[in-house]
Amino acid sequence: MAETLMYYTCKQLTISKTNIMAKETFGDIIKGDTPVLVDFTAEWCGPCKMMKPILDELHQAMGDSLRILKIDIDRNPKAASSLNVSGVPTLMLYKKGQLLWRQSGVQSAKQLQSIIQQKTTASTLH
Numbered sequence: 001m002a003e004t005l006m007y008y009t010c011k012q013l014t015i016s017k018t019n020i021m022a023k024e025t026f027g028d029i030i031k032g033d034t035p036v037l038v039d040f041t042a043e044w045c046g047p048c049k050m051m052k053p054i055l056d057e058l059h060q061a062m063g064d065s066l067r068i069l070k071i072d073i074d075r076n077p078k079a080a081s082s083l084n085v086s087g088v089p090t091l092m093l094y095k096k097g098q099l100l101w102r103q104s105g106v107q108s109a110k111q112l113q114s115i116i117q118q119k120t121t122a123s124t125l126h
Contacts, residue, residue: 026079029069030094035120036067037112040083040090042074047106048089057109066116095120 030036039055041048055068073080073088083092093101093116100119107115 026069027097029067031097032067033096034065034067035093035095035100035116036069037116038069038071038092038094040071040073040080040085040088040092042072042088044074045088050106051089054107054109054112058112061109061113062116093119 030038037055037058039048039051041051055070058066059068071079073085079085087104089106090104091102091107091112092099100122101115
């Protein structure tokens with residue numbers, strides 16, 4: 001059965017998926033074979049609010065080939081601190097536990113899709 005919900009809330013690095021009973025840790029999620037785009041965000045951040053429709057569009061384009069994880073830095077300051085997130089939005093792409101790409105600022109869905117395809121293809125060649 002395909003996982004339909006791609007957004008997560010992070011509480012002290014334990015991820016509870018809405019509408020799905022299983023719990024996964026942040027480490028479990030990023031170590032998987034499926035690429036994971038982590039969006040560090042904040043409710044007060046204007047550019048972060050611009051990312052929601054962009055990530056929705058990205059999810060529509062990529063479906064189950066990508067997991068999207070949103071982490072609110074105000075609710076999860078330890079997560080943000082441990083990954084040296086100093087500005088939002090900050091996007092990170094992981095696959096098999098490896099950080100493949102990181103950038104702060106708003107990116108379009110097309111840019112993100114291109115980056116994800118390029119970085120995940122390159123990571124499988126090594």
